[in-house]
Amino acid sequence: MLYEAIAALAIVTQDQAALRISPRDSAQQQTVLAQGDALEIRGSRMDYLQVYDHRRERAGYVRATQVRTISTEADAAPELLSVLRFVRDTPGQEALGIAYAAAYLKAAPADAITAEPFDALGSMADRLAQRASARLGKVDGPRLAAALEVAASYGVAIKSFEREGQIQLCYEGDAFRRVLAMPSPSGDQAARAALALTRHDCVDPALGPLQIRALDLWRAEVLDRVDIRDLPGTLKNRVRLRRAGVWSGIAYAQAHRGESAAASAERAMQELAAIDKAELADEDLAVYNEAAVRVGATRWAVVPGNKPNPKLGIVTVAGEPGETCVLLTDARHDASAPLLRRCTYSVVWPASATINADASVLTLAAQPLSTWRELWVFRKTADGWLADVLPPASSDPGIGYAEFAGWVPGAPKMLVAREAKVSGRWQRSFEVVHLHTLNTEKRADRPDALSLFYRWQSPIWKTQTLSLR
Template sequence: MFSTLSTIAASSLIAIVTQDQAALRASPRESAQQQVVLWQGDSLEIRGERMDYLQVYDHRRERAGFIKASQVRLVRTEADGAAESMSVIRFLRDTPGSEALGISYSAAYLKAAPANQINAEIFDALGSMAERLARRSTNLQAQTGSTKPNKQMETAIAAHLEVATYYGVQFKSFEREGRIQLCYDGEAFRRVLAMNASDEQKARAALALTRSECIDPATRPLEKSAIDTWRADVLDRVETSKLPEQLKNRIKMRKATVWSAIAFQRARKAENKDEMNKDVQAAGNRAVLELASINKEELSDEDKLSYTDTGIRAGTSRWAAELAIQNKSTLKIVTSAGEPGETCVHLIDAKHDLKNPLAKRCTYSVVWPHSARANTHSTALTLAVQPMESWRELWLFHQTSNGWIIDVLPPANTDPQLGYVEFAGWVPATNKMLVAREAKVDGVFKRRFEVINMDTLQAENGADNPSSLSTFYKWQDAIWKSQTLSLR
């Protein structure tokens, strides 16, 4: 501590608050009136010293006062103080709950360090702390959504966000699944990608900038397509050959997620079959290949959840990667253009053509015609239809006493979030078929293999594994088994 006012005034020092709810008082006494409440990361101008208090000025709140010296750390903003600040930053960058303090030290370092000494490390650390702070805020809302909110924790995180914003760290927020999603805008990570950074630093930056949950759900389709193309380019620029297996897996999972979204978008924009067969298939293949190249032995518990999420997303768009299979049935699917952006699906046979179909339905979803599978007696046919990039349904065309009808099987009985359902086989001489479902329901991943009654669309039996269900195991379709991602 400094003994005279002149010593303090002559030095380039700032005081950084290290404790939450530190009091800025009107005089250097515990009993003095409290001016404001300070939080970790707040920086103060030092104007003097009295007893065990520092006389300071808070520029953010435009308030002067006294704070206990034990509640702050003095940081030099000259070049000789940069190394010390960086040592603290290296410790704080991986310390949960200290993000605001770390961001404050980062600001002090950037002010003190000569320009030729500033490298990617500081921006990697700054971005990591800002992203973790945003995650903490979002996760707190998820944890307290159905319980009594933790007001003290909510207040602390809100204060830490204000501190970070004061230093120029920007966050964006939007509503997702009934709660507010908060995300760091990624400015520090963009700087990392533009600098001479290590492969690991670039990988962390790419992962932070390409998070699916940080894309506004209200983004328009064309804008979303441009964002996903940019995400794919960012990920492809990362050299993965020398990365640790865990980080390499995360890059591959993110690539699979992005390319499955691109496959859906290309299919929706395709104007002819040649585009569908070429560009869409290329994107679908990338998604499947990236998923297949993941080293499952090196997945942490957290990464296993991400792997399941990735598998469902890739599985939702997997028909983009599949080639058309010769259909020997008399039942066939033919599509035609309806209203702008609409696709009309016609079920035809030898006696019913496009003008007089057995059944017809129009949709704004992506229809995968080559997914059509008819049963032996040509009394039923299934078709994969994808309304969203993360949600695929199964249309069931089946003959009844009143003629042909079309029923829709969803992945789950919830609002469309993440999931798919697919045909897995016919049970001979019955009105039953086999389906596989994967979905995320209320934050929980569920996978089921079921025997469906086509008359009622109810599952008569089901299991988490095909081998646990004798009917499913016996009659599962060989082509489905060779193509599905549900058995990964």
């Protein structure tokens, strides 16, 4: 912290404050100060303070009205905490709040420090990173960059990585870890800390499967340490939504390693089912949709596997290291001489296999990513059997699923439900797909808006799917 070696302090309260070589508006400007910068006071002249900026190693004069003089003595701690409480929830004041949090932590006696200042510090750092990631406009760009530099000068670490062609900024989370390490943080403080430390969008996409698995297990442990019984309904929902998403990721990782994933997938579904929709805030609706899609992608883990149908079925065997090979079989073609063999690094859910009335089509759920489940369609043609893939959306793999929803009797058609996040927006559709071309003939955003879908949707699908939530 900058305050360790500074006795008399001033905190800059206005952005674009000028540090000049003499105490006059006409004097040459040394540099431009940002809100939250800490300056050492060395004197005063007229309406200016003579200061030294340790971060930029510059001396000069700044108008007294553009800074706030503070003390880091113990008797000043209550006043510093009051200002911190005032600015902590004000967007755009994060750098100033971080400066006051640092000043309070320097002034307050060690035995008087509670989880509150760390909660405030973490909340402001997290909000600053989110605002910077959102790129709130060209006007805000320089101010956000300056605020990030100020935060870094106080030891606040912001990590960055590329996601979907954009730079994602995330707070490293040291203050929130300190909140959870405190003897008795309040329920709200613990919940906010756990939510900030377990954000899905702050998982580095460059991590490997083993690293993601370890991180998900740690995230689940952090979330399970939060006692949600006495939390407000909205905050309780947010913790449950995060738990649902994390446990669905754990279920996928377990299935990918050949382990039983039923308990983890069941836990994810229970957390989602416990959501009180009446307490869902407007800003949490998108989070609810995301959690539902994450859980929906791995829902087949809770369904016991079926024996291969003698008319038409599948058998899964190991292929190359990490591969699963799907063998299409019937009464005359067993696993030693299958109708079709298709190998994949995806998680294959055998319990999802469904065949039509004349055994000419079989559908199967395959999941290449923890948040992306595709629908495989095996079709009998004049040239033999073919395997095609219906993805959740035409975009690059992200968050979504496509699933079989029923057969249309007497017609070469099937029903498909899809849900995915496309260009930042959630899209849910119920479709009638022609089996010969796999083209969508009709589409609606509600199943009752399509007569064929409403009449012929599978009862089993209707009781298991999350797309009808």
